[in-house]
Amino acid sequence: MNLLARTGSVLPRPAQSGPANGAQAAPLAARPIIEVHSLTKVYDLKAGPVLDNVSIVVEEGSVHGIIGRSGAGKSTLVRCLNGLVSPTFGRITVSGREISALKGADLRRARRDIAMIFQHFSLLSSRTAAANVALPLEIAGVPKETIRQRVPALLDLVGLGGKADSYPVELSGGQKQRIGIARALALEPTVLLSDEATSALDPETTEQILALLKDINRRTGITVVLITHEMEVVRQIADHVTVLEHGKVIETGPTFDVFAFPKSPIARSFLSSIVAHDLPPEVSNGLVATATAETDPVLRITFTGVAAHDPVVATLVERFKVRPNILHGRIDYIAGKPLGIMTLIAEGGEPKLDAILSYLSSLGLHGEVIGHAVRSVFAGAHRAHS
Ligand SMILES: Nc1ncnc2c1ncn2[C@@H]1O[C@H](COP(=O)(O)OP(=O)(O)O)[C@@H](O)[C@H]1O
Numbered sequence: 462m463n464l465l466a467r468t469g470s471v472l473p474r475p476a477q478s479g480p481a482n483g484a485q486a487a488p489l490a491a492r493p494i495i496e497v498h499s500l501t502k503v504y505d506l507k508a509g510p511v512l513d514n515v516s517i518v519v520e521e522g523s524v525h526g527i528i529g530r531s532g533a534g535k536s537t538l539v540r541c542l543n544g545l546v547s548p549t550f551g552r553i554t555v556s557g558r559e560i561s562a563l564k565g566a567d568l569r570r571a572r573r574d575i576a577m578i579f580q581h582f583s584l585l586s587s588r589t590a591a592a593n594v595a596l597p598l599e600i601a602g603v604p605k606e607t608i609r610q611r612v613p614a615l616l617d618l619v620g621l622g623g624k625a626d627s628y629p630v631e632l633s634g635g636q637k638q639r640i641g642i643a644r645a646l647a648l649e650p651t652v653l654l655s656d657e658a659t660s661a662l663d664p665e666t667t668e669q670i671l672a673l674l675k676d677i678n679r680r681t682g683i684t685v686v687l688i689t690h691e692m693e694v695v696r697q698i699a700d701h702v703t704v705l706e707h708g709k710v711i712e713t714g715p716t717f718d719v720f721a722f723p724k725s726p727i728a729r730s731f732l733s734s735i736v737a738h739d740l741p742p743e744v745s746n747g748l749v750a751t752a753t754a755e756t757d758p759v760l761r762i763t764f765t766g767v768a769a770h771d772p773v774v775a776t777l778v779e780r781f782k783v784r785p786n787i788l789h790g791r792i793d794y795i796a797g798k799p800l801g802i803m804t805l806i807a808e809g810g811e812p813k814l815d816a817i818l819s820y821l822s823s824l825g826l827h828g829e830v831i832g833h834a835v836r837s838v839f840a841g842a843h844r845a846h847s
């Protein structure tokens with residue numbers, strides 16, 4: 462509240478009255494702020510494309526995560542967004558301006574709207590925190606009086622109001638990145654690009670910086686594009702996510718949907734550190750693909766939202782006369798929403814599978830038969846445990 466009041470004139474406001482001050486506003490019709498159409502980038506013909514026909518839309522005011530392994534093309538993509546790298550094919554628009562068609566002074570002007578923070582902060586060691594934040598304003602020829610007012614507001618925004626006169630060498634990694642964020646916000650950009658900005662920081666500091674980015678996004682409505690190879694980062698703060706693999710988009714959509722129902726096996730295995738999509742091998746090795754007289758179906762039930770587990774399991778027992786044998790279960794929070802995945806052997810469930818699956822879907826749950834458990838294998842396993 463206070464912060465918004467102090468910085469309201471410094472930073473962009475939500476273009477369409479987004480949820481300022483953390484209040485829960487009704488979702489608005491999303492407007493795209495970044496549109497990437499069929500972007501292909503080739504550095505070296507022999508090596509092939511680094512980005513291959515990439516199309517994504519970033520909604521205004523959202524936090525959009527871009528995840529992928531090292532070498533997937535994330536940094537190249539983000540450099541195309543701010544015009545540091547020019548596409549081989551394709552078109553990129555940011556705030557309605559076609560970045561990929563701009564040159565010279567026009568491109569430099571457009572770039573002011575698209576700020577970037579980096580892993581290694583790149584602060585000038587000879588300048589104080591305040592002077593580092595002031596630098597882009599000086600370069601842009603902003604009047605001294607405006608700089609004098611804006612810099613303290615920016616330092617306050619990142620929680621470093623007391624460190625104006627400190628030099629980078631006197632600041633911790635987290636504090637340096639806060640200065641990097643304040644500096645990036647100095648020219649009141651509408652988009653903030655973050656390329657692995659927390660990967661040099663310890664986990665606790667990473668959490669704090671992420672919380673700060675999310676907070677700035679909520680309070681000011683700035684759109685954040687967050688490049689990372691850490692799924693955990695995306696799980697915590699991204700509204701939307703794009704998964705890149707070998708320069709191709711393999712998934713893109715709301716974070717919860719992508720994490721809960723990844724469409725591709727690659728994304729599925731990629732997200733497995735966060736969501737228990739795949740069973741432990743000790744269990745999955747005991748499953749077979751087709752049902753026989755010696756098997757029972759294995760159900761994976763995905764709970765999204767608030768559906769409770771107990772009535773489901775009890776109903777399987779009472780109504781369907783199935784004996785559920787729970788193999789695996791976990792609840793994760795993705796973008797603030799609970800996602801539960803439970804895998805169970807539905808002993809005696811084979812003849813009633815259709816009825817069971819329609820019962821689950823009537824509750825809004827996602828039920829799926831992921832294999833068949835050979836009775837003797839699992840009976841043996843249980844004896845071994847007891
Ligand atoms: N300027 C460049 N010239 C040639 N190849 C590059 C250049 N920048 C990146 N690459 C190559 O493009 C691929 C993707 O790199 P990058 O976009 O940095 O991926 P990521 O950020 O996902 O790790 C890598 O194989 C990398 O070697």
Ligand SMILES: [Mg+2]
Nearest residue numbers: 535536537657
């Ligand atoms: Mg990179």
